[in-house]
Amino acid sequence: MPELPEVETVRRGLEPVMAGARIQRVEQRRPDLRFPFPERFIERLQGRTVREVGRRAKYLTLLLDDGLTLISHLGMSGSFRIEGAAGDELPGQYHYERSKNQAHDHVVFHLTRPDDTSWTVTFNDPRRFGFMLLAGPDEIVSIKALAGLGMEPTGNALNGEALSDLFRGRRTPLKAALLDQRLIAGLGNIYVCEALWRAGLSPMREAGSIAGRPGRSTSRADRLADAIRGVIAEAIEAGGSSLRDHMKTDGSLGYFQHSFSVYDREGEPCSRPGCRGLVRRSVQSGRSTFHCASCQR
DNA sequence: AAGTGAACCTGAAGGC
């Protein structure tokens, strides 16, 4: 489920339980996910206190009191679920628990908080494309996964000029450039399709074609930057609001309650006012692209 | 260098 907004939603869900909590015990139920777990994974976590629950692009980061950071990626199907040990801290938790196949519960963190409440945080990942890494204070910058990441698509740093400079001279399709985590870190297939639709730009257009002269923006780059920031901000907002529902009722994180303009809407009429086009599905570098050829140029 | 396709793995959904 995880592009940046979903990972941020997960972060916000974990923070109130994990930040400040002591990791009493860790259950690691298999030797690997996508990669083998780090050496002495359990031993290095048990007894530590979580100082911060952070996020970089699609990675969650748990900073511990000894300077170690647990870096976690959800892959395609990873999720965390929180359960109060007393059983009644989270109303409706039973329903949520039942909705998951516990055969894919791979890691369980047993936590205690300063107020003496006890919790478990369980990592579930059917496809096992997720992974966990440990990095010491000096290693964190050299962790390969994080080292090459581009700018976050949130906030004012991502503007037309920045996009123009990032994409200048690139002949790769705009879609591929936006998915390239080395340029912008955190976008995935859904939000790239959505942002391109909002900006009225074709996914097939050369990335460099929206660039202006060095240090200058263009109206296309401005539109795209606005669309990206808007889509991401709204998705985080939606995830944040659905997180409360998720606590009460089921395991969905708003993803499925989200209505997209083009993603997974093949054959439907384009929803841009005045546009008569239909949403088309195509394949770019092995992944589905959804766009309206009539209004996305 | 840039682009594509396959690989990793399980489960859901659709066609017949």
Place this chain on the structure above:
DNA sequence: TGCCTTCAGGTTCACT
């Protein structure tokens, strides 16, 4: 009902 194929939010690697 069941069997088969296709597809899925990500990343990485091998090839042309």
